Amino acid sequence: MITHIPPMTDARTAAKLKLELRLTPGVDREDAAQEAWLAHMEGRNPARAVNTFAQRERRYRRRQRAVGGRAEVLGATEHCHAR
Numbered sequence: 001m002i003t004h005i006p007p008m009t010d011a012r013t014a015a016k017l018k019l020e021l022r023l024t025p026g027v028d029r030e031d032a033a034q035e036a037w038l039a040h041m042e043g044r045n046p047a048r049a050v051n052t053f054a055q056r057e058r059r060y061r062r063r064q065r066a067v068g069g070r071a072e073v074l075g076a077t078e079h080c081h082a083r
Contacts, residue, residue, distance in 0.1 A: 005033060006040035016047040024054045031057075 005021070008014035017036060024032040032050045039049030 004037075006037050006046050008046075013045075013047065017050065020047045020050040020054070024050060025057075028054065028057050 005014075005017060008017065021029060021032055021036070032053050035049045035053040036046035039046045
């Protein structure tokens with residue numbers, strides 16, 4: 001559960017950050033909040049940082065599923081040809 005997000009002076013920016021955090025999957029929310037803090041301290045847009053983080057995680061998981069499925073197929077093929 002996210003309890004602390006970076007302080008925002010602009011209500012619109014704060015609303016965008018809260019929306020991005022809500023759209024982030026639950027397993028990634030703590031990491032997304034840390035990305036928001038890091039972006040805030042570096043002077044970058046926290047909402048954009050959270051969005052970029054969420055996209056990166058989605059791509060990573062999609063790639064892992066694709067590689068994992070292919071490895072299972074390759075493993076089965078190699079096992080059949082080993083005879």
